[in-house]
Amino acid sequence: MRLVILGGPGAGKGTQAKRLSTTFSIPWISTGELLRAAIASGSELGQQVQTYVAQGELVPDKIMIQFIRDRLMQPDTQVGWLLDGYPRTAFQAEELDFLLDELGQQLDKALWLEVSDAMLTERSLNRGRMDDTLEIINRRIELFREGSLPLVDYYEFRDRLLRIDGNASANQVQQEIAEALQGID
Secondary structure, eight states: OEEEEEOOTTSSHHHHHHHHHHHHTOOEEEHHHHHHHHHHHTOHHHHHHHHHHHTTOOOOHHHHHHHHHHHHTSGGGTTOEEEESOOOSHHHHHHHHHHHHHHTOOOOEEEEEEOOHHHHHHHHHHHOOTTOOHHHHHHHHHHHHHHHHHHHHHHHHTTOEEEEETTSOHHHHHHHHHHHHTTOO
């Protein structure tokens, strides 16, 4: 199973991704975790990434696709994977498709967690991360909204999109995802 999970900051992507990873025995690839690890390493790339993350801005596509390429080439991803936090734009989705073609893989489904802005803000504030200030959260939601409609259209046009009501409880969302994925190999 090869999946991407989409939704705004605080949509519950991490919670659902963790559950799906266990259910399908596939690695959960969180771009947030990849970026935080790069920043923590103090590497030159990590320092570049820190500049964008600290301002609530998106990391440039060229850097992100390299992170994804490197991760999808690891041995544990050969049976499947779940991407969380990438792609965020239609351009990135297209780049991902090109990469998957190159790797001889194909995306099964894109799970779209639809969540209101008010709920995204509330959940993000409740996470308690240092970089989750109201100003940065609002900027992330704004960037997310700018890129999300073309992204949803991209996957919908390719018949890969599964719309999920992400405003519900984590268990209800999990149940809806399980029902939507039934019968997909």
